[in-house]
Amino acid sequence: MGICLVHDLRRTTRLCSRSGAGFYFQLIYEHSIVTERVTLITGASAGIGTELARVFASHGHRLALVARRADRLEALAAEITAAGGAAPIVIPCDLVQPDSGDRIAEALTAAGLEVEYVVNNAGFGLFGRAVQRDRSDQLDMIAVNICALTDLSLRFSDQLIRNRGGLLNVGSIAGFLPGPGMAVYYATKAYVLSFTEAMRAELAPHGVRVTVLCPGPVPSEFQARAGFRPGFDSAVLNVLPAAVAQQAYRGLMANKRAVMPGIGIKIVPFLLRFFPRSFILGAVGRLQLRQR
Secondary structure (H helix, E strand, O other): OEEEOOOOOEEEEEEEEEEOOEEEEEEEEEOOOOEEEEEEEEOOOOHHHHHHHHHHHHOOOOEEEEEOOHHHHHHHHHHHHHOOOOOOEEEEOOOOOOOHHHHHHHHHHHOOEEEEEEEEOOOOOOOOOOOOOOHHHHHHHHHHHHHHHHHHHHHOHHHHHHHOOEEEEEOOHHHHOOOOOOHHHHHHHHHHHHHHHHHHHHHHHHOOEEEEEOOOOOOOHHHHHHOOOOOHHHHHHOOOHHHHHHHHHHHHHOOOOEEOOOHHHHHHHHHHOOOOHHHHHHHHHHHHHOOO
């Protein structure tokens, strides 16, 4: 969140020319390089990602924005700059590609930036029976929701430790449930929940905040891309993206284990304790697989 001033002046002693009394020594101070720190946000071109970018920028963070759609990132960067925020760096990148992490790291290095916070927001879902959906599309979902998230979490962990920053991974209330009708998506979010909680335990001794955000239905482009038409159940539970982002930021800064926006969503993990897994599986299946 600003400039990382690394003031470890390293003192070296150089043997200089000979004088009448012998050799004399010159003390030389070498200044370490000053590095600017940024908050890396993936999936920043729409929905919760855009709102997260606005919230972090409003609290003085300089941003590195990642998404596929460069025009949207440029527009968001211009909005943030016009509002008085530090000019974000824009990194157009498709996280489906296996070299996406390398491209992001190279762009940050070229700009002389170091990561203080990683916000893994990018992700997508697909509604329908897994055996009937295109297999490559579902593997792409795993690439974005799991592989890219894991890569960026681990790739920049040394910088998070050095800067005593934080990691925010966007999961879902779906991570607590089996999900017939969105089987791969639910499974990826179960991974995000488990992975983030484990990373929290590992990074806590280093002073790094780690939080998983588990929203319920959020009105955004996610639902249209998933082919999911929200019903009454979704309308009751949903929270607007701006409110989700505000709660996520406060939760991360307070180092909360998990943030579940909305009262309705908060009670879901509690209620699950009272029902056998087979009952939950059947209930979710009936809800998800009905015609919409």
